[in-house]
Amino acid sequence: MLTAISRRRTALQILLLSAGFVVLVAVSVASVLLVNKAREDNALVVHTIEVENQISNLLLEVRRAESAARAYLLTRWPRFLEEHDAAVANVAPYVDQLARLTADNPPQVANIGKLRTATAERLEQFRREMEFLKQNEPDNATALVREAAASSSDASIRDVAASMRAEEERLFAQRTLTADKTQVLASSVTIAGSCMVLALAGFSIFLLRGSSRARDDAEAKLRDVNVTLETTVDERTADLREANEEIQRFAYIVSHDLRSPLVNIMGFTSELEELRGDIFKRIASLNRAASPAPAMPDDATDTAEPELEGADKQLSEDFNESLGFIKSSIAKMDRLISAILNLTREGRREFKPERIDIRELIEGIVRTVAHQASEANATINVGVLPALVSDRLALEQIFSNLIDNALKYLKDGVPGEISIGGRTKLGFAIFEVADNGRGIDPKDHQRIFDLFRRAGTQDKPGQGIGLAHVRALVRRLGGTMSVASELHNGSTFTITLPIKWTGKHRDKES
């Protein structure tokens, strides 16, 4: 639920970012395009002004030619003639330039045509005036001037120029308007884009704040959950500890209470045994009294087993057999109860962590079993072993149990080889007790660690307690143990213990 929301939020963020980017790109492109357009529009406006300028120039040149011609006619100064010629020479190029400038505009092209005709006509009149003056016929020239003034060519030049000017005025107004529009458009696009980017940024900030608030909430929740989890774990641990103590107490009380009736059973069985002796003595003496044979002296029956015959003897043997079974069963039960008592006592013993030289400790154990080893024709090799901080007594019990077992379950007729090795790994010491003995069937690997359970040929005395005890000790020391073995191929017991056991873990007392 939480992750779905945050995922949607992230997707929205990305979407917003991309939208902002797209808007920025669009605004940039539009701006570039519009700026180009505005430049073009401005160029057109400038062009229009240029055309108007050119028209003015042309008209000016025509007027100049005209006024120079009149001045020459009046004064005959060659300076006016030069001026007239210069002005006339300028007219045709000006018309050409004007034609070039307005080539893109059909109405202007038509106007240019008219202008060209009118100016050509006017220039022809100037030429004829000059001609008359050169031939020294001023009257004709004056008449021509008068005629020209009255003729249509001058007016037509004026009209065409005015219409061209009007056209250019129109174009100027239109183009100015377009340029303004383009500029307005450009600025509006920029403003709109900026607004959109700003809006997107604002929305994005809003979302960011929302998601950071959600994250803060989630963090707070996580902290709460962690605290709750720790409390739960502590509670569970306390429960387990209590349950474990309960079991220990239970085992202790049960074994104690079982012991009491066992004392009675054992005691009265022994009493019965004595009674049996008395009864069969009586029977024997009664038999003797009834038989004609001479009676044995009475005091002899106190020490010797009374002599019985036939059915009586059978009876006595049955009696003995039954008592024997009862007594051996009681003895076994007593051993089991003692074992449970010892285990619970071990479970209650407080472990004291101390620095232990394991090699020294194991060599001590090997010395105590040296006799057993030589009887079993076995050699024990102790390798290099890491030192530990742990409980000495527990480690002694662990290793002496394992070495005892290794010696006990050797293969008949094969010299025993037992080796004890060790190494360290990640704060743990790993010990291996390996033998070349009879081995354990893999299906029994779990069973051998259970209390009162044994595996393989039952030809050695034992209650099935050793390994259960060892495993309980290893666990209390914060370690684990396992076995690798197959039938007839020896066994290797591996024990992993923390190198520095502080007594804090798993130990209910601390």
Place this chain on the structure above:
Amino acid sequence: MSDPVTIIMIEDDEGHARLIERNIRRSGVNNAIVPFTNGTAAVDYLFGKDGTAADRKGQALLILLDLNLPDMTGIDILKRVKENKFLKSTPVVVLTTTDDSQEIKRCYELGCNVYITKPVNYESFANAIRQLGLFFSVIQVPPAL
């Protein structure tokens, strides 16, 4: 053991009581044995109705005490006996199945004179009781004040 000494046996298990009695007799101790199978009856007998043990004044007693009683723990009885001015010099032998070292220590601290763990092996048990009987036969019990 001089004859007037009475053995008070506080033992809830009648079988145990019987076995103890038999074995004490076998060791040649013939003093009167007063058996109790629960703590309340024993306390009533020892301390009387008023709880002062004035009735027991001047009697020579020896108490054989089991710790696991159905109605109270033997430790309570031991404590009361050792705190009572008439009974405090009475020898108390604790005979029980508990072999917890803490409990043994506590009993001695409270003034128990002998602490014996009942062995389950009958030979040892009988042996222990007989030796206890021999011990009874030589022990000098001071008369209660």
